[in-house]
Every structure is written in C-alpha cells, then in structure tokens.
Amino acid sequence: MMKNQLTIALAGNPNSGKTSLFNFLTGANQKVANYPGVTVEKKEGKFKYREWEIRVVDLPGIYSLTAQSLDEKVARQFLLEEKPDVVVDVLDLTNLERNLYLATQLMEMKVPLVLAMNMSDVAKRKGVYYDFKQLERLFNVTIVPTVGSKGQGMDALKAAIISRLECTEACDTPVVRYSHDIEKAVEKIQTILEKEKAVPEDMDPRWIAVKLLETDTEIQDKINAKSVLQTADLAIRHLQKLTHDPAYVLIAEARYGFISGACQEAIMTSAEIRHDFSDKVDAVVANRVLGFPIFLLIMYLIFQLTFSLGEAPMGWIEGFFGWLGSVVSSWWPTGSDGLLKSLLIDGIIGGVGGVLVFLPNIVLLFLGISLLEDSGYMSRAAFIVDKLMHKIGLHGKSCIPMIIGFGCTVPAIMATRTMENRRDRLITMMILPLMSCGARLPIYALIAPVFFPGLWTARVVMMLYLIGIIIALAGAKLLSITVFKGESAPFVMELPPYRLPTMRSIFLHMWEKSWLYLKKAGTVILAVSVILWALAVFPKSQETPVEVVQSSVVATDVTGPDKALATGVAEADALKRSYIGRIGGVIAPIFKPLGFDWRISTAMLGSFAAKEVFVAQMGIVFSLGEVDEESTTLRQKLKKNYSPLVAFCMMLFMLIATPCIATVIITRKESGSWKWALAQFGGLTAVAYVLTLLVYQTGSWLGLGF
Amino acid sequence: MTTIKALTGSLEDYLEAIYHLLHQENKARVKDVADHLQVKKSSVTVALRALAKQKLINYAPYGEVTLTLLGEKTAEDVVRRHETLKEFFITVLDVDAKQAEDTACKMEHVLSKEMTDKFIQFMEFIDICPRTGQDWVEKFHNYCGEKHASGDCKGCLNEVKEKIRLLPSVKTKEETLCALSSLKPGEKAEVVKIQHKGTFRKRILEMGVTTGAVLMVERMAPLGDPVDIKIRGYHLSLRKEETKNILVKILR
Numbered sequence: 001m002m003k004n005q006l007t008i009a010l011a012g013n014p015n016s017g018k019t020s021l022f023n024f025l026t027g028a029n030q031k032v033a034n035y036p037g038v039t040v041e042k043k044e045g046k047f048k049y050r051e052w053e054i055r056v057v058d059l060p061g062i063y064s065l066t067a068q069s070l071d072e073k074v075a076r077q078f079l080l081e082e083k084p085d086v087v088v089d090v091l092d093l094t095n096l097e098r099n100l101y102l103a104t105q106l107m108e109m110k111v112p113l114v115l116a117m118n119m120s121d122v123a124k125r126k127g128v129y130y131d132f133k134q135l136e137r138l139f140n141v142t143i144v145p146t147v148g149s150k151g152q153g154m155d156a157l158k159a160a161i162i163s164r165l166e167c168t169e170a171c172d173t174p175v176v177r178y179s180h181d182i183e184k185a186v187e188k189i190q191t192i193l194e195k196e197k198a199v200p201e202d203m204d205p206r207w208i209a210v211k212l213l214e215t216d217t218e219i220q221d222k223i224n225a226k227s228v229l230q231t232a233d234l235a236i237r238h239l240q241k242l243t244h245d246p247a248y249v250l251i252a253e254a255r256y257g258f259i260s261g262a263c264q265e266a267i268m269t270s271a272e273i274r275h276d277f278s279d280k281v282d283a284v285v286a287n288r289v290l291g292f293p294i295f296l297l298i299m300y301l302i303f304q305l306t307f308s309l310g311e312a313p314m315g316w317i318e319g320f321f322g323w324l325g326s327v328v329s330s331w332w333p334t335g336s337d338g339l340l341k342s343l344l345i346d347g348i349i350g351g352v353g354g355v356l357v358f359l360p361n362i363v364l365l366f367l368g369i370s371l372l373e374d375s376g377y378m379s380r381a382a383f384i385v386d387k388l389m390h391k392i393g394l395h396g397k398s399c400i401p402m403i404i405g406f407g408c409t410v411p412a413i414m415a416t417r418t419m420e421n422r423r424d425r426l427i428t429m430m431i432l433p434l435m436s437c438g439a440r441l442p443i444y445a446l447i448a449p450v451f452f453p454g455l456w457t458a459r460v461v462m463m464l465y466l467i468g469i470i471i472a473l474a475g476a477k478l479l480s481i482t483v484f485k486g487e488s489a490p491f492v493m494e495l496p497p498y499r500l501p502t503m504r505s506i507f508l509h510m511w512e513k514s515w516l517y518l519k520k521a522g523t524v525i526l527a528v529s530v531i532l533w534a535l536a537v538f539p540k541s542q543e544t545p546v547e548v549v550q551s552s553v554v555a556t557d558v559t560g561p562d563k564a565l566a567t568g569v570a571e572a573d574a575l576k577r578s579y580i581g582r583i584g585g586v587i588a589p590i591f592k593p594l595g596f597d598w599r600i601s602t603a604m605l606g607s608f609a610a611k612e613v614f615v616a617q618m619g620i621v622f623s624l625g626e627v628d629e630e631s632t633t634l635r636q637k638l639k640k641n642y643s644p645l646v647a648f649c650m651m652l653f654m655l656i657a658t659p660c661i662a663t664v665i666i667t668r669k670e671s672g673s674w675k676w677a678l679a680q681f682g683g684l685t686a687v688a689y690v691l692t693l694l695v696y697q698t699g700s701w702l703g704l705g706f
Numbered sequence: 707m708t709t710i711k712a713l714t715g716s717l718e719d720y721l722e723a724i725y726h727l728l729h730q731e732n733k734a735r736v737k738d739v740a741d742h743l744q745v746k747k748s749s750v751t752v753a754l755r756a757l758a759k760q761k762l763i764n765y766a767p768y769g770e771v772t773l774t775l776l777g778e779k780t781a782e783d784v785v786r787r788h789e790t791l792k793e794f795f796i797t798v799l800d801v802d803a804k805q806a807e808d809t810a811c812k813m814e815h816v817l818s819k820e821m822t823d824k825f826i827q828f829m830e831f832i833d834i835c836p837r838t839g840q841d842w843v844e845k846f847h848n849y850c851g852e853k854h855a856s857g858d859c860k861g862c863l864n865e866v867k868e869k870i871r872l873l874p875s876v877k878t879k880e881e882t883l884c885a886l887s888s889l890k891p892g893e894k895a896e897v898v899k900i901q902h903k904g905t906f907r908k909r910i911l912e913m914g915v916t917t918g919a920v921l922m923v924e925r926m927a928p929l930g931d932p933v934d935i936k937i938r939g940y941h942l943s944l945r946k947e948e949t950k951n952i953l954v955k956i957l958r
Contacts, residue, residue: 063912063913064912066912095939096939097914097939248908248911249900252916256919257916278941279924282925282941283925286927288927288928288930290928291927383932383934386927386931386932387929387931490944490945491945491948492943492948493943495934495940496940497940
C-alpha cells in the first residue's frame with residue numbers, strides 16, 4: 001500500500017499535558033514541565049499509523065491566538081502558513097472552561113480539529129462527570145478522552161485524527177454565534193472583503209472579519225483594501241456606541257458565554273468549589289509567612305544536594321580516569337611515539353576526563369530543576385518574588401528563566417519568550433548569564449574543596465551564586481532606569497495545580513541533559529582539549545624531548561626534589577615557549593592585577609568555547625608537567641600553586657565574565673540583533689574585570705594573599 | 707405620485723378615516739365615514755367620488771368602500787405622518803394627548819415625506835445618543851414646568867457628574883461595588899466592570915476574567931502582592947496595581 005504523509009499539530013494551553021501526549025505519540029525524548037511556557041520552540045516527531053506516516057509538530061503552549069506574545073505568534077503563524085492536515089487541541093479536563101477558549105478560536109479559524117480531553121483520570125477522581133456526546137454535538141467536533149501521563153487513549157486519538165481527515169464540509173460550521181449587532185458587523189465586513197477580493201490566500205473570510213473587529217494588528221496588516229479597514233473601523237465605533245464596550249470585549253465575552261453554557265449542559269460536578277490537594281500545598285508553600293523562607297530553603301537544598309550527593313560518584317569517575325591513564329601509560333609499547341601517548345593521556349584523558357568528573361553534579365542539578373518545573377513550584381516562585389522583581393524593574397516571570405539559568409543559560413534565554421513585553425525580555429536576557437550555570441559548576445567543584453575545605457565548600461559556592469544573583473539584580477535595576485526605561489508588563493500568570501512528577505518524565509529530562517553534557521564533552525570539549533594540548537606541546541624545541549616533559553616537575557613546584565629542579569625549569573621553559581605559553585605571555589600582563597598567572601589566563605581564553613574547558617585546560621597544563629608519584633590529582637597541584645585569594649578570584653571572574661559562545665549566539669538570535677549580544681558580552685566582561693581587580697587588590701592589601 | 711400630491715387636506719382626512727375604519731371595524735360605509743368625521747353624508751359622497759376618481763378607493767353608491775393598493779399605501783403614509791407628529795408632541799414636547807391629536811391632524815397634511823423621516827430619525831436619535839436620552843428630555847420637561855428656571859447649567863452639570871460617578875451602582879441597583887484589590891482572602895465576588903483597555907484587557911479576557919465571571923480571592927503573595935484568585939476553576943495571579951481597576955460585587 002502506498003505510504004501517505006500527513007502533518008498534524010498539537011496545540012493547547014500551557015500545562016494541558018501536550019508534551020507528554022507528544023511523547024507518547026512519537027516516543028520521542030521530550031521535555032515535560034509544569035509551568036507556563038516550557039515548549040519554547042515547536043518540536044517535531046514522527047509516528048506510523050496504519051498506512052499513514054504522520055509528522056507531529058508540538059506547538060508552544062498558548063492561551064489564545066491573539067498573537068500578543070511570541071509563543072502565540074509562532075503558533076498562529078504555523079497554523080496559517082503550514083496548514084497542518086489536522087490540529088489536535090489538547091485540553092486539561094480539570095480546567096475545561098479556559099481551555100475551551102483556545103478551542104473556540106481554532107474552530108473559528110476553520111482548522112480541521114480534534115479535541116483531546118487530557119487528564120481525564122484526574123477529572124474522574126475529582127468526582128466530575130462529563131457528557132462528551134453533548135459537548136461533541138455543541139462544538140461539532142470529535143472528542144477523545146486521554147491520559148497523557150500514562151499514554152491512555154492514544155489509539156483512539158490516532159483513529160480520530162484519520163477520520164477527521166475524511167470529514168470536510170460538515171465538520172466546520174462556525175460554532176460561536178455572536179449577538180445580532182456583531183453578526184451584522186461581521187457580515188458587512190465579510191461582504192466587502194469578498195467584493196474587494198481582499199481575503200488573503202487560504203484564509204476564512206468570517207474569521208478575518210471577526211479578527212478585524214477584534215482589532216488584530218497582524219490581520220490588519222494583511223488586508224490591502226482600505227475600504228475593508230474603514231468598514232471594520234466604523235463597525236467597531238458603532239458597536240462601542242451601542243454597548244459602551246470595545247468590540248474585542250464583546251467577542252471574547254460571547255465566546256466565554258457560549259463556553260459556560262456548553263459546560264453547564266455537559267458537566268456535572270459534585271462539589272462547587274473544591275479545596276483539593278493543590279490548595280492545601282499552597283496554603284503552606286505560598287503562605288504569607290512561610291512562603292519566602294520555604295523558597296530560599298528549597299534553593300539551598302538543591303545546591304546542597306548537588307554537592308553532597310555528587311561527591312561519591314565523582315570520586316568513582318575520578319578514580320576511573322586515573323586508572324585509565326595509568327593503564328594506558330603502562331601498556332604503551334616503549335619506544336613508540338611519545339607524542340601520541342601524551343595526546344591520549346594528557347590531552348584527552350586529562351581534558352575530557354577532567355570535565356566528565358562533574359557529570360554527577362550536572363545530573364543532580366538538573367534533577368532539582370526538573371522537579372521544580374514538573375511539580376508546578378516554578379510558577380509559585382514567580383508568584384512569591386514578583387513584588388521584589390517588579391521593584392527592581394524586572395517581572396515575576398523573569399524568575400523562571402533565572403532559575404533555569406542555574407542549569408544552562410541557553411534554554412533560560414529561550415524561556416524568556418513567555419514574557420509579553422520586549423523590554424522585560426531584554427533586561428532578563430542581559431542578566432541571565434549571571435545566573436551561575438551548570439558549566440561553571442565544575443570550576444567551583446574543582447577549586448572550592450581544595451581551598452575552602454569542609455563546610456566552607458558549600459558556603460563559598462553558595463556565596464558565588466548569591467554574588468551572581470546580586471549583580472544580576474543590581475544590573476537589572478540599572479538597566480531599567482537607564483537603557484530600558486518604561487513600564488513593565490502587567491503580571492498575569494496561571495498557577496497550575498501541583499502534580500506529582502512522573503518517574504518517566506524526570507528520567508527523560510535527566511537523561512537528555514546528561515546526554516547533552518556527554519555530547520558536549522565528546523565534541524566541543526574534546527576538540528578544544530586537543531587544540532589546547534597541541535598549543536601547549538608545539539612548537540617542540542629540540543633540546544626538550546617528550547621524555548623530559550614526561551618526567552619533569554612543575555617549575556613552581558618548590559617542594560619537588562632538588563634533582564628534578566633543573567629539568568623542571570627546562571619543562572617550564574618548554575611550556576612557555578609553546579604557542580599557548582606565548583599567547584599566555586601576551587595576555588598575562590592584562591590579568592596580572594587580578595592575581596592570575598599565564599596558565600589561568602589561557603584557560604580563561606579557552607573557556608569562551610564552553611565554560612568547562614577551563615577545567616580541561618588547567619588539567620592539560622598541569623598534566624604536561626606531571627610527576628607521577630608526587631601530585632596525583634589536579635587539585636593537589638592547584639593547592640601547591642595558588643592561594644585561596646587567587647582561587648576565589650578565579651571563580652569570581654569565571655562567574656561574571658564572558659558568557660560562552662552558545663550564549664552569545666542565542667542572545668543574538670532571541671534579541672534579534674548583534675547589538676545586545678555584544679553589549680552583554682562586553683558589559684559582563686568589564687564588570688568581571690573591575691570586580692575581580694577590586695577583590696584581589698583589597699585582599700592582597702589586607703594580607704590575605706601571599 | 708402626481709395624483710397623490712394633488713390630494714387636498716380634507717381628502718386625506720377621508721382616506722385616513724377609511725383606513726382606520728377598515729382596520730378597526732373591517733367595514734367602511736358612507737354612514738360610518740360620516741360618523742367618524744362628524745360631517746354630512748352628502749359631503750362624504752362627494753369626497754368618495756373624488757377619491758374613486760383618483761383610483762384610491764373602490765366605491766359604488768350604497769355599497770361598502772374598500773381601498774385600492776395605491777389607496778392603502780397613500781393612507782399608510784398619512785397615518786405614519788400623523789402618528790409620528792403625535793408621538794413627538796406627547797413624548798418630547800410633553801403636550802397633552804388631545805391637543806397633540808388635534809395639532810397632528812392639522813399638521814399631517816403639510817408634512818413632506820422627507821420632513822416626516824427627519825422627525826422619526828430625530829426621535830430615534832434622542833433615544834440612542836448618550837448625550838441626550840430620556841434624562842435630557844426629562845430635563846426639558848422640568849425646564850418647561852418651572853417657567854422661571856433660568857437654565858442653571860452649573861447645577862445640572864454637577865448633577866450629571868454625580869450620576870456618572872454612580873453609574874456602575876445604578877446598573878446594579880443597590881449593591882455596592884468595590885475594587886478587586888480591596889477583597890480579603892476567602893471572599894467571593896462577581897466581576898462587574900473592568901476599567902482597563904488594550905493589551906491587558908485582552909489578556910485577562912482570554913484568561914476568563916469577563917464581566918459576570920465569579921471569582922474568589924485565595925491569597926496574597928508573601929510580600930503582599932500579587933494576589934492569587936480562583937476563577938473558572940483555576941488559579942490566576944494578578945498584581946494589585948491591576949486589580950484596582952477591576953470592579954466587583956461581593957457575593958455572600
């Protein structure tokens with residue numbers, strides 16, 4: 001049988017369980033989260049059903065199609081331009097009225113529609129009875145009950161999608177009939193639209209007429225005929241006179257009126273206002289007294305767990321790479337090329353291995369973030385901090401990307417798309433790199449335990465996070481009263497019900513993030529490691545053969561045996577003569593006032609590719625001068641070479657300065673201009689330099705350094 | 707049309723009488739017409755002949771009178787003029803019914819179709835236009851009542867201002883309205899008026915905050931702002947700044 005290709009789109013409100021439905025339909029590895037606006041870009045998957053090959057596009061979660069926020073624009077544009085064969089609107093059955101609002105708009109657009117009534121298990125448990133037959137009749141649409149978290153109803157949904165294809169004319173009569181006056185206006189505009197042949201290609205004239213009455217600027221721009229716009233304008237004014245309300249209010253209220261009526265006919269509830277599980281949790285978590293302490297406690301616990309639980313597996317991985325290095329070294333046939341051996345042991349194992357050690361930290365941090373997201377706490381966090389955020393010129397919703405920013409800045413910047421106001425979005429974007437991301441964690445994890453042992457490790461790291469947050473907030477305030485003057489958008493946010501995160505989605509999320517981290521280690525970091533290794537080894541000078549490099553000690557290692565001191569100096573010379581040494585020599589004077597030597601300076605250059613490279617680079621630089629018996633780990637070598645003050649300055653500088661290249665690129669993409677990306681890059685680097693300078697110089701003056 | 711124009715005032719009165727008789731009694735004989743208009747039967751006969759000549763009625767001596775199609779139309783036109791004038795005199799000018807009837811009877815003959823239409827439109831306008839309306843007409847009646855009232859515009863304006871201030875409460879009769887921001891947690895209310903415009907209005911509309919929607923204040927955020935309200939079965943949070951302009955009626 002011939003294969004038939006189809007495209008379907010999944011639309012729906014945020015929190016309707018769209019993404020988990022998508023996962024079950026396609027079996028794809030997709031992220032599910034329980035706060036508004038996780039699916040920031042449309043995602044695709046594929047599945048086969050009977051003879052059909054079906055492409056599924058997961059649209060961002062939206063409340064309506066008015067094209068006010070970027071998400072809505074993306075979704076509407078897709079529906080208008082790509083014309084999916086069927087649109088599946090996923091509705092949260094426990095919150096039917098508001099979810100149906102989007103459905104009525106989709107019906108007006110005349111897209112071929114199927115409604116998936118999701119979370120039907122939760123609704124049933126609440127003691128609500130739904131008359132789907134009645135709803136199907138009222139809305140003239142096929143309804144399929146589903147349970148997205150368990151994958152129930154998928155076959156019925158697939159069947160409904162196919163049968164919707166065959167139904168054409170009979171399935172799309174307009175559902176909402178407006179009041180007499182509005183209908184008259186719609187009719188008038190529609191007539192003129194058709195007379196002037198001004199209907200844009202493939203669009204429904206009635207829908208356009210309604211949109212024009214709603215003063216939808218995007219549709220207005222699409223209409224070329226002046227007479228149409230004039231008619232619409234007159235009609236709006238006439239309606240305003242008759243009812244004292246703008247037409248868009250009348251239309252929206254009519255839609256809700258229709259929905260309320262339909263719901264009254266089709267829903268039987270046992271209790272009117274239910275105080276469910278969610279309300280009980282909120283009574284504590286969003287409590288006036290307890291709310292804020294709980295918020296801070298949750299943040300603290302996440303970082304504490306990231307470090308304490310990560311310690312053991314980190315030791316295993318560290319041990320594994322140490323073992324791997326020695327095995328490779330002992331199995332290496334004597335007399336063969338020492339350069340290759342150095343590449344393997346110093347470049348790859350030293351570089352990539354150094355980064356992979358921190359995988360447990362990353363996994364745990366993302367576990368924490370995905371628990372916050374999936375449970376629904378994220379929007380409570382926005383609710384709790386909005387007043388504070390508003391005062392400093394930000395928006396409560398900025399809180400969500402900021403928390404995601406602790407994981408990775410790139411998705412955080414993408415998550416700003418849910419913000420309606422461009423000003424709010426830009427300010428948030430500019431300060432997001434200051435949220436200390438997961439890639440900076442390896443740097444802290446490498447340095448902090450060495451110089452600040454015991455309880456101080458977590459405290460110093462927490463302090464760094466706090467410094468980042470404080471600079472971010474101060475920066476936001478400064479930006480809001482200088483570059484970005486103007487009003488912040490009003491705060492309109494849904495507080496979704498708490499949901500127990502499913503093991504499946506948590507696991508998927510963690511696996512995805514770990515995989516991304518591994519992939520980064522295997523590609524970017526591997527490549528940069530090899531390049532940095534090569535820069536450190538070449539050009540080879542004749543008088544320092546590789547063997548000498550292998551057995552020499554670090555120049556600054558004053559505790560090393562006297563005998564080795566001479567070769568140690570030679571080794572130091574070799575490294576200094578290498579390309580990296582030369583580059584380091586050039587830039588070192590710039591960083592000298594901050595207490596950084598040429599090794600740290602070059603590692604910082606490398607960290608522009610990815611922050612973790614800093615760790616890899618330190619590994620390579622120190623590994624090349626390794627004395628096998630004496631200092632086994634990088635940490636011990638660091639302790640010998642630097643003071644706690646320098647260590648702190650290193651971390652501080654890495655926290656604030658130079659967002660990684662991926663951040664710069666995504667900022668350029670999301671802000672729409674290089675201007676913001678470069679301002680962010682330059683501004684942060686300048687702030688980092690000045691602050692670190694202040695800290696180091698004050699510290700030295702107080703006698704904290706040596 | 708030329709024949710109609712030639713119709714004299716008294717002939718129009720005859721035609722009108724026949725029209726009313728036919729609609730009320732279902733029959734119109736010479737005697738009925740004479741009684742209705744309080745004239746002699748002979749005068750009626752003369753008039754009927756004239757009307758028949760103009761093909762407005764079907765008339766045979768001693769028989770019943772019926773209207774032709776043209777006659778029906780012409781009569782309707784006369785009646786319409788009459789009724790319009792009478793209504794204007796009574797409702798707008800506040801003249802008593804009898805005087806209105808008599809004046810209308812006389813004036814109807816000289817009113818052109820255009821004038822009649824204008825009259826009708828003017829009356830419609832009084833009803834629709836927010837600057838006029840019933841209040842305005844009432845004011846005029848008061849003005850006429852107290853002959854010496856010298857059009858105290860200042861007092862009147864103040865009165866109007868007061869009325870506008872109380873407008874929402876006028877709508878909901880005696881119930882008092884208050885801002886959503888003044889509600890305490892646990893209080894239930896119905897949305898009556900949203901004094902927002904533009905994007906924000908659109909945003910909250912699509913979230914289900916429409917007039918008539920019932921909501922309950924769940925809690926304030928720890929810092930006192932924003933507020934968490936339950937509406938249409940879900941939780942929505944809004945800032946006080948914005949809830950100030952949403953007027954509600956507290957439900958108990």
